[in-house]
Amino acid sequence: MTFETLELKREGFLATVTLNRPDVRNAFNETTIAELTQVFQSLDSGPSVRVVVLAANGPAFCAGADLNWMKKMADYTYEENLADAGQLAAMLSAIYHCSKPVIARVQGDCYAGGMGLLAACDIAVSADTSNFCLSEVKLGLIPATISPYVIRAMGEQAARRYFVTAERFSAQQAKACGLIHELVTPELLDEKVTELVRQISANSPNAVMQAKRLVQTVAGQTLTPELVAATVKGIAEIRASDEGREGVRSFLEKRKPGWLS
Known part of the structure; x- marks a missing residue:
């Protein structure tokens, strides 16, 4: 461009x-x-x-x-x-x-x-x-x-x-x-x-994007059961994601995660 x-x-x-x-x-x-x-x-x-x-x-x-x-x-x-x-x-x-x-x-x-x-x-x-x-x-x-x-x-x-x-x-x-x-x-x-x-740049690219979106979604909101449910869904989805699984495994195995390779 x-x-x-x-x-x-x-x-x-x-x-x-x-x-x-x-x-x-x-x-x-x-x-x-x-x-x-x-x-x-x-x-x-x-x-x-x-x-x-x-x-x-x-x-x-x-x-x-x-x-x-x-x-x-x-x-x-x-x-x-x-x-x-x-x-x-x-x-x-x-x-x-x-x-x-x-x-x-x-x-x-x-x-x-x-x-x-x-x-x-x-x-x-x-x-x-x-x-x-x-x-x-x-x-x-x-x-x-x-x-x-x-x-x-x-x-x-x-x-x-x-x-x-x-x-x-x-x-x-x-x-x-x-x-x-x-x-x-x-x-x-x-x-x-x-x-x-x-x-x-050292962090999970997907998690960084989702974390930015999380702040924009949660900031200023009233603490309602719906908001709590949305955050529960959010952590469940990120844990099940490829980078979420890789990040936890690399931590437990004491190695660098794949996105730093």
Whole structure:
């Protein structure tokens, strides 16, 4: 696949998707949205990929919406805005529902719609010099389409503040509210991401996919008999799977499992 606004690199089990519009701080437009949707849908079904890293070139991770794209949107009708927002929602869904774990490598500032990209990922590693902002209300807008992901990632209480203040906050504050998992100096960013990729790649590919789906299914649900029954079914199915059986056997036999051979 070739792209106008992205780079895609494959190394063994790892696929790295890199935002490549550094001249506009990786702000996205309709082309970026379409390309991100396409690449994540493709990686979702790619059997050789176990981990995806979402990265960016240049000093910023993502500044949100491109200004020229915003100029076009200023004259959109309600129906056109509805269709446009639907494409953004599809992109975020493609990242969030990708069956492979997605690690965000945040090397610089992340604002507005860029926060949606970050929040749709499973794991977020950031340079400690990055800044974050949900700036929509400054423009008379709200972070509606990204809100399901951002609120899940940072929690309701933090969202109540940052949605309405539109203030810039530090990487340290982002980690404190749970938006960022790991905070490192810029020089150690690649090392930390590589460490996480190796840890994930050492695990059962099927179990990793099912574990990701498990979190999405169980999180926020009421503890009902139906939910308990679903988890009972889940462990029974994974125990009976080929990788489940191989993993237990290899542990008992004190050898490496087949997926590491």
